[in-house]
Amino acid sequence: MIERTRIADLAALPDGPVTVGGWVETVRDQKKVQFVVLRDETGAVQLVNPAVRAVDDDADDSARAALTTTETISGLAHGTFLVAQGTLKHDERVKLGGIEVKIDRLDVVTAALPETPIADDSSLDKRLDWRFLDLRNRKQNLVFRIQTTLEHAFRTYWVERDFIEIHTPKLMASASESRAELFELPYFDTTAYLAQSPQNFKQMAQPAGFGAVFEIADAFRADPSFTSRHATEFTSVDAEMSWVESHEDVMAMHEELLVAGITAVQAKYGVEISEVFGFELQVPTAPFPRIPLAEARRIVAEGGYDIPRADGDLDPEGERRISAYAKEQFGSDFVFVTDYDATIRPYYHMRHEDDPTLTKSYDLIYNGTEISTGAQREHRVDVLTQQAVEKGLDPAELEWYLDFFRYGVPPHGGFGMGLARVLMLMLGQSSIREVTYLFRGPTRLLP
Template sequence: MNRVIITNLNKHINKGVLIQGWVCRIRKLKSITFLILRDRSGLVQCVLDNALIDTNNLRLESVISISGKVTESKNKLNPFEVIVDNIEMINAVLEELPIEINKDKLDINLDTMLNNRVLSLRHEKKSSIFKIQNLIAQGFREFLIKNDFTEIFTPKIVAEGAEGGTEMFQLKYFENKAYLAQSPQFYKQMMVGSGFERVFEVGAVYRAEEHNTNRHLNEYISMDLEIGFIENEEELMNLEEEILKYILEKILNQGKKYLDILDISLPTIEKNIPRIKFKDAIEILRKKYNKTDLEGDLNPEGEKLICKYVKEELGCEFVFLTHYPRRKRPMYTMPLGNEETHSFDLLFRGLEITTGGKRIHDYDMLIENIKYKGLIPENYKNYTDTFKYGMPPHGGLAIGLERLTCQFLNIKNVREACAFPRDRTRLTP
């Protein structure tokens, strides 16, 4: 008999089935035992006759196989249950569980949850986070593929950093010095210059930042895109609006079950996301919130306050901040005059989730801007040579997958949106 997953049992009413999974809960009465079985698709109530089936050796989280008949039933899980004919032990739990995961709420601290990640991910409220995250990444891919983008796969061991600065993990690469990639930026641009025009990647990036906050990871998933033959960064912001709308619709259509488990309502984008110049945002913070300590940049409190302002005044939880100062942007960002750039960030519910902008496509301008940033052009020759052979006007953006997941689902710590996070102090599991 072939295995049936729990979500498909409604197609087998009054029929014999084979189901397999983990023992989630056991409630033993005088003559019968109720067993809740869990597989990747959900939970089902199973009913055992104590006179026929010995349940004394069943332990929570053991992996078992059940043969039985699906019958209609009114219970809080499903409109059906399984009347058990036989149970086979596939793999028994060998020792007491280090955490209790079989309650409605997983009541443990973050470190304990992450130290016991394989177990904590079995809890439906935790697994639902990653079901939604999966839909976010799928939606990003689907939308771009439908719009003639090519998915690319770029090196994560590199000879130089794309973002400048010292926030790079250095490693020994045989007799050479190498680094873990901060972003796929150079390779995205090189692929545009190779003639692909529209490219994207979903992959890990690495930042050797000393931050140990609820907003930072040292390894995270970046959803990147780059597009050729654009006129300005407005096209990129318009594109991101459409991507986010597509992702939100996909989650609503395919992830309602997980939203219900998490008791979450998704945001909506009913009109264009507001766009505010960076310098105007600084002025709003000074005048309305008396923030005079910004020194030309937004700190986390500033991001939260500008989002608060936009929600109250403009009725939107998203806001694009544009025209970032040139000194705050990487060397490849297209300047706008002497002080500003053709760039933007997208803030959502008080947190930056996207950075993007138009790139420099002229070789001489790029070399000049590398020098302006205090860097040595010769160190980036493999990248800059691309611009000698015909590079179209182009731009792109990058969305942090874990951060976007957190903001959609009102998660307070980004580590909860990463299955196995890497932060300032965590290298395991």
């Protein structure tokens, strides 16, 4: 490993010799002194160099080295990667962290081209074309540190409750959700499909006796949408657990998980989020409000909006309105919309005993956008088969899935949640493209 001090660790050190490395962010080349703002993966620091513009013919080696350093700094391009040795000094007058490093030696490791292809005001598409440069800025760096903390908190919550982490196949022989959104590809002498969801496989863990499982992994949807919240490849956060009495048990676990995740983010990055994103991240309080879909339709209609969807499901505007209602009435950024019509839910969602037109399911809406769907699953194979037939499906094509329920399976339920949507809404961003490391959509396969 190259020996250096991370910039974030400099403030805790006493004055003295240090080695730092990173990318050149700005250069101020004044007549008598030069300043370089250097950024590594943890922060930025100011480097200082007394400028030597010329030396006599009989100058010693140290004077010539000082001239070389001055000339090198004058020619630095934004993004050049360098390593600097120097003397750390604490000085409260320095605006950037109250510290600076006086340069003793500077080595350019890789020089950047002088013309940077993107700027702060470049379009999102342009920035995505040059994503590796876009990711250098502090804001983007923070996004993925937050993502790491959020995922770690999720895993910690589950592991402490004896959930088992699984890794399900992403190559499938048939659809897990809708055939209309499948990517298909040649697979030896047959056809395979990229997994839309781990749904079938996480349910398989229930008759396998795992009790409760989770997975954070890629999923794929051949959806030609260009909205701010859709992608063709995304990270899905999934959980499934046995011994549920209803979808209420799933919702209770789901809200606890999110409270744990956002609490961890706030504790580690709350101050920096305020500095970079300009707002204070609020940790939600459980339980989140629950509103049945029929009541949500009524509330939205009474607010003057007619949901245009023929099936009666909430559209994006309906989600925004019911979210605003939950914020106003309950002070919550989250709201569960529950008890969806059986006509707009998959065949494997369990239906209410006293009203089989409704399912024991929910959507979770966060700051105006749906982030998750969850439900209690139907575990009785005869009922499951009948519901599949009602949906126009051929049970013969579902035999491998229906077998899960023929050898003893406990009542179970779970959810799937889009990680990028959670991050987008948590950080007040306008698109999941901003919080996805490398976005994939209908027209983007590069970089």
